Amino acid sequence: xxTTQEELLRERADAVLRRLLQGxxxxxxxxxxxxxxxxxxxxxxxxxxxxxxxTFSLAVRAFKGRRAATSSTNDxxxxxxxxxxxxxxxxxxxxxxxxxAGLPDPDDLAKRWEDxxxxxxxxxxxxxxxAVQRARRAESxxxxxxxxxxNSEGAAFGRTSGAYYMATSGGFRGxxxxxxxxxxxxxxxxxxxxxxxTASYWSAxxxxxxxxxxxxxxxxxxRRTIALLGSKRVPTTxxxxxxxxxxxxxxxxxxxxxxxxxxxYRRSSFLLDRMGERVASGLxxxxxxxxxxxxxxSRPFDGDGLPARRNVVVENGTxxxxxxxxxxARKLGLRSTGSAGGGVGTGAGLSNxxxxxxxxxxxxxxxxxKRGLYVTGMMGFGFNAVTGDFSRGAVGYWIEDxxxxxxxxxxxxxxxxxxxxxxxxxxxxxxxxxxxxxxxxIRVAEMTIAGS
Amino acid sequence: xxxPSTGLPRAPxxxxxxxxxxxxxxxxxxxxxxxxxxxxxxxxxEYTIGASLVLEEGIVKSASRGVSVGVxxxxxxxxxxxxxxxxxxxxxALVHAARTAAQIARGEARGAVAVSERTHPERYRVEVxxxxxxxxxxxxxxxxxxxxxxxxxxxxQRVEASLNESVRELLIATSDxxxxxxxxxxxxxxxxxxxxxxxxxxSGSSGGGGRSGxxxxxxxxxxxxxxxxxxxxxxxxxxxxxxxxxxEMEVVLGPGDAGILLxxxxxxxxxxxxxxxxxxxxSGRIGKPVASELCTVVDRGDIDHGRGSINVDDxxxxxxxxxxxxxGTLRGYLHDALSAQHFGLAPTxxxxxxxxxxxxxxxxxxxxxxxxxxxxEEILRSVxxxxxxxxxxxxxxxxxxxxxxFSLSEAYLIEDGKxxxxxxxxxxxxNGPDALSKVTMLGTDLEISDGIWTCGKEGQxxxxxxxxxxxxxSSMTVGGTAVHGR
Numbered sequence: 049x050x051t052t053q054e055e056l057l058r059e060r061a062d063a064v065l066r067r068l069l070q071g072x073x074x075x076x077x078x079x080x081x082x083x084x085x086x087x088x089x090x091x092x093x094x095x096x097x098x099x100x101x102x103t104f105s106l107a108v109r110a111f112k113g114r115r116a117a118t119s120s121t122n123d124x125x126x127x128x129x130x131x132x133x134x135x136x137x138x139x140x141x142x143x144x145x146x147x148x149a150g151l152p153d154p155d156d157l158a159k160r161w162e163d164x165x166x167x168x169x170x171x172x173x174x175x176x177x178x179a180v181q182r183a184r185r186a187e188s189x190x191x192x193x194x195x196x197x198x199n200s201e202g203a204a205f206g207r208t209s210g211a212y213y214m215a216t217s218g219g220f221r222g223x224x225x226x227x228x229x230x231x232x233x234x235x236x237x238x239x240x241x242x243x244x245x246t247a248s249y250w251s252a253x254x255x256x257x258x259x260x261x262x263x264x265x266x267x268x269x270x271r272r273t274i275a276l277l278g279s280k281r282v283p284t285t286x287x288x289x290x291x292x293x294x295x296x297x298x299x300x301x302x303x304x305x306x307x308x309x310x311x312x313y314r315r316s317s318f319l320l321d322r323m324g325e326r327v328a329s330g331l332x333x334x335x336x337x338x339x340x341x342x343x344x345x346s347r348p349f350d351g352d353g354l355p356a357r358r359n360v361v362v363e364n365g366t367x368x369x370x371x372x373x374x375x376x377a378r379k380l381g382l383r384s385t386g387s388a389g390g391g392v393g394t395g396a397g398l399s400n401x402x403x404x405x406x407x408x409x410x411x412x413x414x415x416x417x418k419r420g421l422y423v424t425g426m427m428g429f430g431f432n433a434v435t436g437d438f439s440r441g442a443v444g445y446w447i448e449d450x451x452x453x454x455x456x457x458x459x460x461x462x463x464x465x466x467x468x469x470x471x472x473x474x475x476x477x478x479x480x481x482x483x484x485x486x487x488x489x490i491r492v493a494e495m496t497i498a499g500s
Numbered sequence: 501x502x503x504p505s506t507g508l509p510r511a512p513x514x515x516x517x518x519x520x521x522x523x524x525x526x527x528x529x530x531x532x533x534x535x536x537x538x539x540x541x542x543x544x545x546e547y548t549i550g551a552s553l554v555l556e557e558g559i560v561k562s563a564s565r566g567v568s569v570g571v572x573x574x575x576x577x578x579x580x581x582x583x584x585x586x587x588x589x590x591x592x593a594l595v596h597a598a599r600t601a602a603q604i605a606r607g608e609a610r611g612a613v614a615v616s617e618r619t620h621p622e623r624y625r626v627e628v629x630x631x632x633x634x635x636x637x638x639x640x641x642x643x644x645x646x647x648x649x650x651x652x653x654x655x656x657q658r659v660e661a662s663l664n665e666s667v668r669e670l671l672i673a674t675s676d677x678x679x680x681x682x683x684x685x686x687x688x689x690x691x692x693x694x695x696x697x698x699x700x701x702x703s704g705s706s707g708g709g710g711r712s713g714x715x716x717x718x719x720x721x722x723x724x725x726x727x728x729x730x731x732x733x734x735x736x737x738x739x740x741x742x743x744x745x746x747x748e749m750e751v752v753l754g755p756g757d758a759g760i761l762l763x764x765x766x767x768x769x770x771x772x773x774x775x776x777x778x779x780x781x782x783s784g785r786i787g788k789p790v791a792s793e794l795c796t797v798v799d800r801g802d803i804d805h806g807r808g809s810i811n812v813d814d815x816x817x818x819x820x821x822x823x824x825x826x827x828g829t830l831r832g833y834l835h836d837a838l839s840a841q842h843f844g845l846a847p848t849x850x851x852x853x854x855x856x857x858x859x860x861x862x863x864x865x866x867x868x869x870x871x872x873x874x875x876x877e878e879i880l881r882s883v884x885x886x887x888x889x890x891x892x893x894x895x896x897x898x899x900x901x902x903x904x905x906f907s908l909s910e911a912y913l914i915e916d917g918k919x920x921x922x923x924x925x926x927x928x929x930x931n932g933p934d935a936l937s938k939v940t941m942l943g944t945d946l947e948i949s950d951g952i953w954t955c956g957k958e959g960q961x962x963x964x965x966x967x968x969x970x971x972x973x974s975s976m977t978v979g980g981t982a983v984h985g986r
Contacts, residue, residue, distance in 0.1 A: 091777065097859060099583040100600050107566075118564040122587045125518065131509075131567060139563035142553070142635035146561050176603055201779050201900075236779050236900055243781050243931075244900035279901070284747035284983055314556070315658050315694050315701065393562065428905035429894040430927040430979070434694060434703045437925045439744075439979040441896070441905030458903050460927045460979025462746065496981040498746035498929070 053082050054223060057213040060106060060124070065215050067133045068110050073140070075111040075151050075217045079392055080104075083210030084172065088179040090187055091202035098176050103210075109392040110136035116149045117142065118392045151218035151352070152374040152384065158222065158355040161348035165341040168255040171207045171227035179205045182231060182262050189266025190235040194274050199236035201246055203266070206230050207256070212390065220353030228344065229256050233269040239277050247272035247424070252482045254342050272424065275445070279457035281499040282446055288420035289461055289495045290413060290447065293478060295423045296487035300403050302431045302438070303334065303465065304485065307361050308387075308396040309376025311433060318436030318465055319367060327367045328469035331406055334362040336371055336387065338399030345400040345484025351388035356399065359385045365470075371396040403487040406475030410489045413474045415450040421497055422447050423461065436465035442497075459499040468492055508632050511547030511669040512569065512589055514681075519589035521545060521571075523615045526673035530612035532598040533575050534675060537607030540576040540837075541598075542674040544814060545589075546856040550666040551631055555642040555659070563635070570856040573601045579776075579838065580604055583859045612675035620680060620811045620818050623802055624711035629685045630665045633714055638663055641717065641724050648725035649693050652732040655739075657701075658694040659728070663687075664709075672816040680816040685711050686807070686963060688951060691727050695735040704735030705909070708950030710805045710965075722950070734891060734910050737922050744911070744923035744980025750886030751928060751976045752879055752914065756947035757892045759966025762869050763955065764895040764904040765932040766790075766797055770824050770832075771850075771862040771957075772839035774899050781902035781932065782830060790830045791936030794872045797825040799834055801849055801865035807951030808866040808965035812849070815860055819849025824867075825936075836862045854960035864955060866965030872942020876970040879941045881917040887978055888912045888919050889928070902932035905979075927979040935973055943970030 061080040068076040083103045089096040106129075107120035117139030121132045174182075187203035206229070213223030232250035239245045249269035251260035291299065311317035319327060328334075338347045338356035347356050352374045360368055372380070373388030373396045389397025414422065427441035439462035445452040463471070476489030513521040526543060533541035551565045571594060572585040582604030586597040630638070642661045649659040668684040690707030706727040709716055717723050753761060766782075774780035782790065791797070801810050801819030812818055815837045823831045835843070836851030839862055852863035880888065888911065895906030905927045912919045948967035955964040 094578075095580040095604065097581050097583060098604050099859070100603075101585045101597075101857070102587075103857075104587060116562065118562065120564075120566040121568075123512075123567050123569045124588070125512070127518070128567065128569075135565040139565060139635070142639055143561065143563045144559035144639075146559060199778055201777065239901070242785070242933075243902060244779055244783075246779065246898075246900040281977070284977075286983060314660070315696075316703065320701075393564075427896040427898065427903075428907050428927050428929075429896070430905070430907040430925060432703070432909075432925045434701050435924070439907070439925060439927045439981075441903070441927055441929045441979070443898075443903075457901060458929055458931060458977065460746075460905065460929050460977065462744075462926065462979050462981045464981075496746050496979075496983060498977050498979040500748055500977070 054211050057082055057211055057223065061213050061215045064106060064108060064129065064133060065217065068108060068136065069217055071133055071137050072112065073110040073137060074113055077109045077151065077214065077216040077392060079107045080213045081210060083208055085208045086174065086176060086179055087204060087206035088176060088183055089202050089204045090180060090183045092200055093184060095180055096202060100176065106132060107392040108132060108136050110140055111149060112140040114145045114147055114149045115140045115143045116146065148375055148378040151216055152354060154219050157220050157353045158349040164339065164346045164348055166254060166346055167209065167225040167227045170256040171229050172209050174207050174256065186231055186233045186262035186266040189263040190233045190270040193267050193270035196237045196274055196277065197235045197270050198238055201234035201236060203233040214353060216353055222349055222353065224348055227254055229253060229259055231259060231262060231265050233266045235270050235273045237273050237277055245273055245276040247276055252344065254344060276455045279455040281458045282456055282497065283500055284498050286494050286496050288417050288491055288493055290417055290420060290422045290489065290491045292424045292489055293480060293487055295426050296490045297483065297485050298426055300401065300487045301485040303469065304398055304401045306433050307370055309370045309372040309380055310395045312370055313376060313379040316433050318433065323367055325367055326365050328362055328365045329472045330365045331475045332362055332365050332469060332472055333360065333404040335360050335404055336399055336401045340400050343400040343481055345398060347399055350386045351390045351397065352384065354384055354386040357386045359387065398484060400481060401485045402479060402481065405477045405479040405488045408474055408476055410476050410478050413476055413489055413491055414447065417447050417450060417491060420447045421456060422452060438463060438465055438468060459497055461495050461497055463495045508629055508667060509549065513545045513671055514669065521671055523617060523679045526679060527612050527615050529594055529598050530673065530675045532595055533573055533602050534612060535609045536602050536605040537610065538575040538577045538602065538605035540675050541574060541612065542672065542815060543571060543573045544856055545571045545671040546668060548666055548668040549631060552662060552664045553638055553642060555646055555661040558646055560639045560642055568855065571597065572856040573598045574859055575601045575605050577605050581859055585856050613677045615673050615677050615679040617679045623809045623811050624685060624805050626685045626713045628713050629667050630687050630713045631667050645691055645724035645728045649691065649728035649732050652729045653695060653736055655695040655697045655736065656693050656732055657696045659691065661691040663689050672814065674816055678816040680812050682811045684810065687712050687716055689724065689727060691731045693731040693735050695732065695739060697739055700739055702735045702739045704731045704738065706730035707952045710807045710951035711809055712805045738910060741922040741924040743982040744926040745978055745982050746980040748975050748977050750883045751973045752883060752886060752888045753971040754890040755943060755945045755969050756967060757949045758889065758971060759867060759869065759949055759968040760892055760895045760906055760953065762797055762968060763864060763867050763966050764897040764906055765930065765935050766824065767864045767867045768897050769899055769902055769932055770834055772833035772835045772843065773862050775833050776839045776842045780899050785830050788830055789828050790933045791825050791828045792939040793828040794939055794942040795825055795828050795936055796870040798823050798870065799864055799867050803866050803948065803965065806866045806965045807953065807963045808864065810865060813851045814853045815851035817847040817849040817851060819865055822848045834862045834864060836860055852962050854962060858960050863957065863962050864964050866967065869968040871944050871946040871969045874941045874943050876943040876945050879943055879970050879972045880914060880919065882941065883914045883917060886914045888914050904932060905929045923980065929977045929979060935976060938974045939971055940974045941972035945969045
């Protein structure tokens, strides 16, 4: 079956590539993707949703000289494929000359690559009945954990597996398969004043056997939910802020977006003009590594067909490189870092982007914080990439004398990213690469906390 | 309904298409879906053509188009749903999807009743969908916007402008006999300018659109050049932004886009799936006060050419105007077919989905806080020290607790009743019923936002509209960095 699917991808993509070139494209790139997905949701032990489907899509980038355009379709009928080709060719005439447009130098292309353990056949083996059982077990573990858990937003189990293939007129041919399984639980407990409290917990891995157990996921979700009961605001103040890994990853993600070549040539990054400078505390090392075996964001080659490679973006606080695709590198007069995203548009894409773990345990960081805020979740969109200004809603706990004192909600935390990353004074050893952007526990020495 | 003959490609499932789905074939598929029992089944066929043009650095750098086609089939048993979709419209593939969705069912086969074609109101008749307008006219529009932005201020360093358009053709058939078609056009223009001066850098954005053709740009104040000048105005104004205050204070929200306050503070919490499950902080509060008496909140899917408007929802029901809060009292929820059945009510036409790849759920359309009695000038004058928020970046809510945040992209200090200095990007944080109970003044100047907003829920995005008059909230937490009195 799987071989057939990969053959089909190859056949379709190669055929479309030929037609683009016959139709007048001077160069072209074709990407084909196929997937099989299953997801289920249960709530209060009852099945809510069982969703199952297969997908197949084609996307192209065509060039006529220095004019480029893209098109995509999931309509694989002869007329659908004709339209895919005609649209791209016609749109090339609409786009304007861009001196930087074009495929990479063929000498730079990846020729061979290692298996990165991206696909686990066991994922495909999970059928709807087993998926429901897994979700049920996770939700039950949460509901049995504490009698104050009196409702549930449900538990979900999902698995997806797919194949990716890329062909370019520059001579690249390559593909790979991947899988991903995830489980999540969101229990609910009633709090004072008609409020409900819920905290989710999730686990995800490419290999089914490496998921955290359903029971562990359910218990952790329940523990987090119960811990929110009695949440209150704190008075407006400045204090140290500790971010748990789930909260810290959104800081890391926002930083990563400002370290791409696209953000830089668009002058849409607070890191502009700071290459080679100290942009974070010496404890901060940020890495984009596509070569981690089994990593959720791993890939053997980038979206331009260049070999994937590990890039240290920030090393001990110093900004070392932008993440660059071929186009962004040309714009900035630099060389690609093999970081092209996997689609037909231009732009760098993150692989596994993480803040490298430090030596402190999570408990040591807490214990050494006399007074401050421990953030477990953030809300809203308060980040301005151009200026680095950051302000988001936060929930978590107040820390007194190195221990969690009471839960906190309805506050915001704010600090410009230039100061925030410089003020990181503790980095935990608890990095868990369950998503393609990840961070261990971190502490920022002082931030503004706005509350009552 | 039918489209004017504009050269727009029709869906393969439309009359005369290669895979025409007529009421009889739809009924046969629904029969397959219910062959192993189940209470109800529906099918949702969708053909979407999308296109975008992006201008950067003075040239139209990328042009793209995409086609997405498929059929989703759902089988309902109690409150459980089996869902499957296929991108292949061959009969065997459709039957396979129907059987996959039927996995959820247990029991005796039950047939669908004969389905018959239904008509619906027409809220976005467009003579020429923008997607069939020749490309050069749209390219010129982006180039004009670029020139206008650069001419507006010498400090403009970069301009990015984009035009996104789509036409979504739908066919919905249900086992209780409905068979409905709709064609939903969408247009969205956006422009972002970056200005630089004295080593400082700032960006500003403006955009709009709706279920319109290119005639959108002919409206007063909505030309591409108008958006360009507005984006530059915001960027320049915010160049001088100072640290925002932190803590509780009076807040005045300008009319229009501030409706996202409603969307977050009220709208999501009133989506009936959350209330059916009892997980919303508004659950069980119908008939109770949840806002100040000034507040009446409605959800209206019927606004002419509105971004959130729909002739029918994605389950074939027609939305009208649904009153959620009336004079501060909670009156009702937003329903899809399933939640309406649970509450024993008629669906409100709010069952929406991102695409055929997902099952529908209750979603907002255009959510409005209706006008109040106060002169907007008088509202500003009444504030001793606070924040005036004019433009917004987006928001988010925690349904369970009702706590929400939304971010300001253009805001000013109010001192002694006057707007003074611009302040940096900040978030406002509050709790739904608490914030709305503190609405102490409400302007006469109801405005509906221009068509830019997209709402995300459980991974599905749908276009929405918001609207409100000038609003004064007597106390809200402002998430700035400057701690007062320090």
